[in-house]
Amino acid sequence: GYALLRKRDKTSKRPVAEYAHAITTFLGDQPVPRIKQWARLLLPNGQIARSAWKENLKPIEQTRTSRNVKLQFNGQMQFAEVQYFTRLPIIEDDDENAWRFIDIALVQLYSPPDATLLQLSSHTLPPARISMRL
Numbered sequence: 001g002y003a004l005l006r007k008r009d010k011t012s013k014r015p016v017a018e019y020a021h022a023i024t025t026f027l028g029d030q031p032v033p034r035i036k037q038w039a040r041l042l043l044p045n046g047q048i049a050r051s052a053w054k055e056n057l058k059p060i061e062q063t064r065t066s067r068n069v070k071l072q073f074n075g076q077m078q079f080a081e082v083q084y085f086t087r088l089p090i091i092e093d094d095d096e097n098a099w100r101f102i103d104i105a106l107v108q109l110y111s112p113p114d115a116t117l118l119q120l121s122s123h124t125l126p127p128a129r130i131s132m133r134l
Contacts, residue, residue: 001044002041002042002044002103003042003088004038004040004041004042004049004085004103005038005039005041005042006038006039006040006042007038007039007054008036008037008051008079008103009036009038010034010036010081011036012035012036012083012124013034013035013036014032014034014035014059014130015032015035015086019083019106020032020086022106023035023088024086026088027088027090028081030057030090030091031037032085033088033089035086035087035088036086036087037051037052037053037084037085037086038051038052038084038085038086039054039055039084039085040054040085041085041103041105045083047066048066049069049082049085049105050066050067050082051067051082052067052081052082052083052108053075053083053084066080067081067082068080068082068094069081069082069105069107071107073109073110077111078108078109078110078112079110080107080108080109080127081107081108081110081112082105082106082107083105083106083107084105084106085104085105085106085110086103086104086106087101087102088101088102088103088104089101089103090102103114113128
């Protein structure tokens with residue numbers, strides 16, 4: 001299965017505005033909890049997905065591209081950069097005493113690729129820019 005891997009925040013904190021909004025959208029009516037950011041995620045195939053949260057602190061020659069992911073969003077395949085991973089408490093079936101935890105990735109979507117450049121590269125290079133959309 002999946003497993004969160006360290007580095008991790010030492011203390012829980014409130015997410016910053018744009019991330020808090022994304023978490024609120026995900027959770028619905030539940031209040032935004034204090035969270036800890038996690039840097040890496042172990043995938044079921046043994047690979048490790050990384051996040052921009054810690055990778056952006058490294059010199060450019062030491063950063064890894066495994067923080068870039070391909071995902072299904074609104075019925076379309078899209079590319080995104082993982083900002084960080086976190087664990088959220090979820091209330092089960094409107095019972096305030098029944099909780100479970102879910103691990104999520106907060107991602108920032110890339111713009112759709114430039115169609116002309118994509119075609120010229122025989123669909124091997126999807127040139128795009130990071131968008132402001134989480």
